[in-house]
Amino acid sequence: MSSLLAAFVEGVRHLRRHPLRAALAALTCAVAIAVTVNVVSLSYGMDEDIRRDIARFGRLTIDVGRAPVVRPGAPRASFGEAELATVRATVAGLDATVVPLRSERVTASGDAEVRQMVLAAVGVGFPRTLAISLKAGRFLRPEDRGLAACVLDESSAKSLFPGVAPAAVVGRTVRLARAAPADVPVVGVLEDPMTYRALFEAFDEGRGARTLISALLSFRNVYVPEDAIASAELTTVSVVLPDEARLATAYDRLVKVWPAGGVDADPATLAPINVFARKAWMDAFGGATQTGAFLGNIVWILVCLVACVMISTLNLVAIRERYDELAIRRCEGARRRDVVAQVAAEGLVTSVVGGLAGLPLGVLGADVLARIVMFPFRFDARFAGVAVLVSVVLGLLSSAIPARRAAALDPAAVLSRRLS
Amino acid sequence: MTAPLLKLSRVARTYRNGDVLVEALKPVDLEVDAGTCVAVTGPSGSGKSTLLHVLGCLDRATSGTYLLDGRDVTTLADRDLAAVRNRLIGFVFQRFHLLRDETAERNVELPLLYAGVRRAERRRRAAAALEAVGLSSRAAHVPGRLSGGEQQRVAIARALVKEPRLLLADEPTGNLDSASGDAVLAMLDALHARGVTVVLITHDPEVAAHGSRQLTIRNGVVAEVHATAPGA
Ligand SMILES: Nc1ncnc2c1ncn2[C@@H]1O[C@H](COP(=O)(O)OP(=O)(O)O)[C@@H](O)[C@H]1O
Ligand SMILES: [Mg+2]
Numbered sequence: 001m002s003s004l005l006a007a008f009v010e011g012v013r014h015l016r017r018h019p020l021r022a023a024l025a026a027l028t029c030a031v032a033i034a035v036t037v038n039v040v041s042l043s044y045g046m047d048e049d050i051r052r053d054i055a056r057f058g059r060l061t062i063d064v065g066r067a068p069v070v071r072p073g074a075p076r077a078s079f080g081e082a083e084l085a086t087v088r089a090t091v092a093g094l095d096a097t098v099v100p101l102r103s104e105r106v107t108a109s110g111d112a113e114v115r116q117m118v119l120a121a122v123g124v125g126f127p128r129t130l131a132i133s134l135k136a137g138r139f140l141r142p143e144d145r146g147l148a149a150c151v152l153d154e155s156s157a158k159s160l161f162p163g164v165a166p167a168a169v170v171g172r173t174v175r176l177a178r179a180a181p182a183d184v185p186v187v188g189v190l191e192d193p194m195t196y197r198a199l200f201e202a203f204d205e206g207r208g209a210r211t212l213i214s215a216l217l218s219f220r221n222v223y224v225p226e227d228a229i230a231s232a233e234l235t236t237v238s239v240v241l242p243d244e245a246r247l248a249t250a251y252d253r254l255v256k257v258w259p260a261g262g263v264d265a266d267p268a269t270l271a272p273i274n275v276f277a278r279k280a281w282m283d284a285f286g287g288a289t290q291t292g293a294f295l296g297n298i299v300w301i302l303v304c305l306v307a308c309v310m311i312s313t314l315n316l317v318a319i320r321e322r323y324d325e326l327a328i329r330r331c332e333g334a335r336r337r338d339v340v341a342q343v344a345a346e347g348l349v350t351s352v353v354g355g356l357a358g359l360p361l362g363v364l365g366a367d368v369l370a371r372i373v374m375f376p377f378r379f380d381a382r383f384a385g386v387a388v389l390v391s392v393v394l395g396l397l398s399s400a401i402p403a404r405r406a407a408a409l410d411p412a413a414v415l416s417r418r419l420s
Numbered sequence: 421m422t423a424p425l426l427k428l429s430r431v432a433r434t435y436r437n438g439d440v441l442v443e444a445l446k447p448v449d450l451e452v453d454a455g456t457c458v459a460v461t462g463p464s465g466s467g468k469s470t471l472l473h474v475l476g477c478l479d480r481a482t483s484g485t486y487l488l489d490g491r492d493v494t495t496l497a498d499r500d501l502a503a504v505r506n507r508l509i510g511f512v513f514q515r516f517h518l519l520r521d522e523t524a525e526r527n528v529e530l531p532l533l534y535a536g537v538r539r540a541e542r543r544r545r546a547a548a549a550l551e552a553v554g555l556s557s558r559a560a561h562v563p564g565r566l567s568g569g570e571q572q573r574v575a576i577a578r579a580l581v582k583e584p585r586l587l588l589a590d591e592p593t594g595n596l597d598s599a600s601g602d603a604v605l606a607m608l609d610a611l612h613a614r615g616v617t618v619v620l621i622t623h624d625p626e627v628a629a630h631g632s633r634q635l636t637i638r639n640g641v642v643a644e645v646h647a648t649a650p651g652a
Contacts, residue, residue: 006533017521328517331478332578333506333534335499412473415517 007338010329011345021318022350025311029354029394030361032307033387036300037362040386042370043296045378050289054282056131056191058240060247062254065236067274077272080232087237090257091250097240099123102229107177108222110160110169117156117220119176121229127190129238137170137188144187144225150174151188151223159220174222184224244279251277304394311398315347319402326406327414336407343406347399348392355391359384423490425585425617426452426475431484433470444470446640447484452633454585457608457618459631460642467640468621469590475619476509476588477501489585506534510579510616512608514591516571518563524550524574525559531582549577553607569600576607587611587618593627605630 015022064087066079084100091098099122106119127139135154152160157169164172166189173183239254241247258273319326326339334342363379370377433445444467452458462468473479474486477493486494493504511517518527528546537545550559553573563571572592579587589608593601609630612618622628634645 006536010533014521324517325519325521328519329530329534330502331476331505331511331517332531333502335502335534337499338502338534410479412469412479415478415513416469416473417515 004338004341007334007341008345011342012349014342015346015349021314025314025350026354026357028307028310029351029391030358032304032394033355033358033391034362034365035303036390037359037383037387038366038369039296039300041363041366041379041383042377043293044380045370047289047293048378051286054285057278057282058130059279059282060241060243061129061278062239062247062251063236063276063278064239064254064258065274067272074272079234079273083273084234084237086257087239087254090253091239094246094250095242096246096250097125097128099125099129099238099240100226100234101236101238102231102233103235104229106222108160109175109177110172111164112160112162114159114220117222119229120221120223121226122223123226125240126223128240132191135189135191136166137186139188139190140223140225145227147176147182147184147224147228149187149225150184151190152186153190153221154192156220156222157189176222190223247277247279251275304390308394308398311347311351311394312401315343315399315402316405319343319406323409323414326409327411330409330411331415339406340403343403344396344399347402348395351391351395351398352388355387355394359387362387424451425454425489426450427487429485431474431481431486433474433479434482443640445474448642450642452617454617455615457612457620457630457632458635459628459633460619460621460635460637461623461625461628462637463623466637468637471637471642472588472590472619472621476511477504502534506531507582508585510582510584510587512572512575512579512587512589512592514594516563516575518571518574520563523560523562524555524566527563527574528577528581530578545581549581552580553577567600568596569603572596572600572604573607576604585617587616589618590621591623592620593622593624
């Protein structure tokens with residue numbers, strides 16, 4: 001045992017005496033670990049954050065709206081009070097919350113002016129269509145009428161009142177540049193429904209709820225009471241059910257009224273109105289993030305394998321130059337396993353040192369990358385463990401072949417110069 | 421007399437060079453008593469080193485049995501052979517075979533390292549061994565900064581530090597000028613005088629004269645030249 005330890009120490013001494021080779025191996029390992037940490041924290045962060053975002057999206061909500069894809073030449077479907085009444089009648093008895101939404105584009109200003117905001121006139125049950133909460137203040141109440149009050153989502157609040165905390169935005173006034181300009185007091189700030197808009201937009205399937213999703217994703221909403229927009233046209237009607245069983249019942253009933261259409265339906269039979277269950281979309285998206293994580297794992301495993309082959313080759317070349325040294329050690333009493341321990345120690349120490357150097361590199365890289373591509377990124381203390389573990393495995397794997405070569409060496413042949 | 425330190429029965433070593441079998445050492449019966457200094461002479465390629473490697477448990481006999489201090493080493497596992505080399509046998513080679521990156525002192529410590537001796541004890545014993553070969557002042561030098569004679573003395577110190585029963589020297593003076601060679605031989609003589617069994621390989625008859633017993637090898641066949649009384 002103590003001689004194994006001695007062999008280990010010999011390995012470390014050897015590295016100190018060949019710093020260039022050690023540095024090269026460590027650097028290769030550092031790059032591999034950096035990539036691993038980078039990919040793992042990005043895909044883990046993506047997985048985690050997107051799951052949270054998905055969870056906020058309102059699993060028990062059904063959206064009914066004008067179909068985004070319609071039969072060519074078909075007249076624009078009517079979607080207004082009559083359809084709202086139909087929805088209410090269809091889900092009656094299911095303890096559903098029905099939330100109509102009308103919207104229009106508006107230029108708003110607080111401390112700053114923001115163009116192309118979405119003025120969304122919503123029912124008081126709106127927050128229930130999403131699993132989000134208030135950041136500050138309160139949501140709209142039945143007694144709020146017309147443009148007497150508005151609620152902003154967090155991003156809206158930030159762009160209208162840069163540098164002001166959500167709580168301090170409550171009580172401020174937003175000026176809406178409509179035909180008749182209106183000054184509307186802010187009564188509350190809602191949490192942003194989603195963090196990673198770009199990703200969600202990429203997966204927006206556009207089945208009926210596109211309008212609503214796009215509106216939400218724009219982060220530029222000014223929510224006002226239901227009667228604040230006089231238009232007869234509705235953008236969407238959202239229905240929130242209390243549980244999955246009633247969600248299924250409501251969906252079945254609604255698609256009987258408006259048969260499921262969508263992009264893959266026969267254009268001749270496309271329904272002008274689309275019924276969209278968010279649950280289906282959420283499940284599909286959840287699968288997609290898993291695919292992302294899977295691809296991420298393939299990337300870092302490949303990078304580590306390439307690093308392993310490189311370090312292995314490096315060590316193997318070094319072993320050839322060390323036949324004399326190893327033969328002398330064997331001659332003086334080193335067992336095969338002492339030689340293996342020494343070579344493994346060299347590999348292990350270089351890769352763990354490299355791994356520890358690569359860890360902050362990877363975190364930094366992931367952070368920078370996350371900012372650039374607006375990807376979620378999460379660093380977890382466990383990743384340090386993963387990095388050390390991966391570098392240990394890398395060290396052992398990359399010294400396996402060199403160690404075998406070293407152990408197989410015939411000291412007599414080397415010492416009498418029959419091998420070199 | 422007690423049992424011989426070395427007892428070889430029909431020990432042979434055959435190398436395979438592709439399809440050709442080279443009988444480097446033809447079956448040999450040999451007994452060497454403890455305390456003997458055996459000089460082995462023979463032309464180049466006759467099998468001297470092969471014999472030495474087999475005796476030193478650095479190489480295995482292809483056939484036959486080899487008893488070292490009464491123990492059959494032909495059947496030992498790698499780690500037991502390593503222990504035998506580590507504790508019983510000192511080696512001195514023509515080309516010194518020192519670790520070129522390590523100081524003289526660390527080179528001498530090497531066998532103790534694999535014997536699991538603690539660091540302080542290793543240093544103490546290495547210092548004593550270097551002192552015995554007159555190289556205390558060179559302890560911190562790497563081999564490249566030592567003369568050939570000094571390097572060979574370091575190698576002897578490395579053998580000494582094991583307090584070996586058997587010392588195997590393969591042309592120890594082959595790379596040295598005559599003064600350094602004489603110094604090295606004097607050290608081997610001193611070891612022999614202290615009761616260490618020495619096998620000294622050489623092609624120099626003058627060097628061979630240091631042996632208390634003379635063997636020759638020709639084409640892998642070992643033969644006795646003449647015997648003198650032990651200790652002569
Ligand atoms: N590892 C080996 N592989 C193949 N042939 C070898 C090996 N070692 C020695 N030989 C052969 O065995 C013979 C004896 O070699 P060796 O013992 O080194 O001779 P010496 O030391 O007397 O010069 C030579 O013919 C040599 O070529
Ligand atoms: Mg030879």
